[in-house]
Amino acid sequence: MSRQATSEPILIWGAGAIGGTVGATLKRAGRDVTFVDIVGEHVAAIRDPARGLAITGPVDPMTVTAPAFTPAELTGTWKRIFLAVKAHHTAEATRALRPHLAPDGYVLSLQNGLCEPIIAGIVGPERTVGAFINFGADWIGPGEIHYGNRAAFVVGELDGKTTPRLEALLADVRLFEPDAIITDDVGSYLWGKLAYGSLLFAQxxxxxxIADCLARPELLPLWRGLATEVLSVARAEGVTPRGFNGFDPAAFQPGSSEAAARASVAAMVAFNRPNAKTHSGIWRDLAVRKRRTEVDVQLAPVAALGARHGIPCPKLAALVAMIHEIEDGKRAMTDDNLDELVRA
Structure with missing residues (x-):
């Protein structure tokens, strides 16, 4: 791999929890990083030498200053654009960044959900690279992001090939997560994250x-029901999801034992228990930021695919409906909601 490929400038589109944390680390390491975000106060803080972007928390605290712009201010083109917006803003953001993507460049999706096909439909599959991420971070306010825990980080080409650009990307990603890997099937990880993500949406x-919620023994039927529905749809789609950080897809496949599921849940609790990020991003969207979650582009499409395959997804449907009620202010956020989902 060439030094030129490794040091190619990077445009981070979405300087929130994920993009801000990754981008700050790469900037500190000497990479040429530019940020784009729609929050003007956040942009102003990042480029202000007296403030900068502060990454707080126990993992790797730092403060960096970098070029930062709102989309309307941005000029120029990049060969590497890391997209880190919420999944339901993927199409809008990809259309906005397209004029800034070099003809021989690519967009890397640092997102949850199946965003790569959306990106590929706008910029082309040959200009799209996939990723699976599971580290924990939260946007606290303009110029501040809390980095709560390390976790799995995987990158892969959509066609499964290991290319020079992917190897160069891995070298940069490892500046952030030393244990990052390349995969020949990024979709298997993304579907695994959807199954695990269904548990986080419930939390x-x-x-x-996360740890305290998963540890409630009376909720084991809920964890089994949600994950099994997602994995059943994945299997119908011809995907074999892969596990990570305690989540074992084999323990939640149709016909798997209660003991296997309990062991995987215990492993997930053990992974999450020490983390400074205690609650999911979904919880923060609902409880703190009072905004729409990603449920309509993560869980709702899985239930829709299930219907197409003749696979009932009652737990997923009930959870999606419940989240919509909370988003609309028609339901309070209480732990009783999980007991209701058990009975769904």
Missing amino acids: GVGQLG
């Missing part, structure tokens, strides 16, 4: 943190 409707 988001109550008050307990």
Whole structure:
């Protein structure tokens, strides 16, 4: 791999929890990083030498200053654009960044959900690279992001090939997460994250943190029901999801034992228990930021695919409906909501 490929400038589109944390680390390491964000106060803080972008928390605190712009201010083109907006803003953001993407460049999706096909439909599959991420971070306010825990980081070409650009990307990603890897099937990780994510969406409707919520023994039927529905749809789609950070897809496949599921849940609790990020981003969207979640581009499409395959997804449907009620101010966020989902 060439030094030129490794040091190619990077445009971070979406300087929130994910993009801000990754971008700050790469900037500190000497990479040429520019940020784009729609929050003007955040942009102003990042480029202000007296303030900068502060990454707080126990993992890797730092403060960096970097070029930062709102989309309307941005000029120029980049060969590497890291997209880190919420999944439901993917199409809008990809159309906005397209004029800034070099003809021989690519967009890397640092997002949850199946965003790569959306990006590929706008800029082309040959200009799209996939990623699976699971580290924990939260946007606190303009110029501040809390980095709560390290976790899996995987990158892959959509066609499964290991290319020079992917190897160069991995070298940069490892500046942030030394254990990052390349995969020949990024979709298997993304579907695994959807199954695990269904548990985080459920945690988001109550008050307990991730570890405490997963550890409630009476909720094991809910965890099994949600994950099994997602994995059943994945199997119908011809995907074999992969596990990470305690989540074992084999423990939630149709016909798997209760003991296997309990062991995987215990492993997830053990992984999440020490983390400074105690609650999911879904919970923060509902409880703190009072905004729409990503449920309509993550769980709702899985339920729709299930219907197409003749696979009932009652737990997912009930959870999606419950989150909509919370978003609309028609339901309070209480742990009783999870007991209701068990009975769904």
